[in-house]
Amino acid sequence: MPAIEAASDTILVVGHGSREDSGNQEIRDFVEQWRARRPDWRIELCFIEFAPPELNASLLQVATGSRRVLVVPLILNAAGHVKMEIPEAIEQARIARPQTEFLLAPHLTACDPVLAILKRRLRKAMGALDMPDPTTTGVVLLGRGSSDRGANGEMAKMARWLLEEGDHELVDLAFTGITWPRLEKVVQRQVLLGMRQVVVLPYYLYTGTLMQRIHRQVEHLRGQYPQVRFACTEHFGFENEIFELMDQRVEDLRAGVPDSRLPCDGCSYREIAHDLGHGHSHAHTHDHGAAHDHGHTHDYEQGHEHAHVAPASTEAQPA
Incomplete structure (x- = not known):
């Protein structure tokens, strides 16, 4: 793949979203601070639920004028949103905006x-x-x-x-x-x-x-x-390490560093769900070489959940 200048990139931060708008405002404040730290980057924000702008519409909007969209989840743990909803939204955006390349970074994770x-x-x-x-x-x-x-x-x-x-x-x-x-x-x-x-x-x-x-x-x-x-203690989303982790996610995407935890935007995970009648997935024939933990449901802020049942992997997920 030919090198693409950073100026043609749009970084799309994906926050979870909260019913309490003070939490959404803190994510907006984080993005403003990140923009100040990285004035040469085009950084936009969207939410998965509870707050605008919404993920699917934001992907299409930021693709306008961008040769590449770098999707960076501002999320600690990978459950349904990271494994299912974000990859599915990116897949739909790729179909609607074939002239734009969409890349997905891993969540922040235990590190x-x-x-x-x-x-x-x-x-x-x-x-x-x-x-x-x-x-x-x-x-x-x-x-x-x-x-x-x-x-x-x-x-x-x-x-x-x-x-x-x-x-x-x-x-x-x-x-x-x-x-x-x-x-x-x-x-x-x-x-x-x-x-x-x-x-x-x-x-x-x-x-x-x-x-x-x-x-x-x-x-x-x-x-x-x-x-x-x-x-x-209090929540910690404004600590310097979080900004540095987000920086690293962007730099890794630009350098083509693969994420072994969820290759191909989680497509193998979504294929299993599709076989059981949940959602959709795109066809692929390449071998990922690693299995994933696919037992899954959405976990929402108020404790309700929408189940997506899939068989557990028989192999350990890479660390």
């Missing part, structure tokens, strides 16, 4: 830069507690739950990394909805195990209804366990 943010937040929370003793302080990594085991597995990996690289003897994982365990049950177990302090680390980029719910839950836990000190 060392995000781990660095969590470790920094944990250190700050420990410094604010009366007894900064990691042996008597439990840690709860709290994320959005999903019926997609791969998305939940990324959360489990982050919790394990926090344990491996810290001094805390107890680092647990909890979810705000759809799957288990929930925050209240994990805190109950930690208190029974003798923890005198608990740090809750929300695994969220921006605010929204779930972040608001988390702070209400922590206040309730303070009343339920008056003998335990609680600290709860």
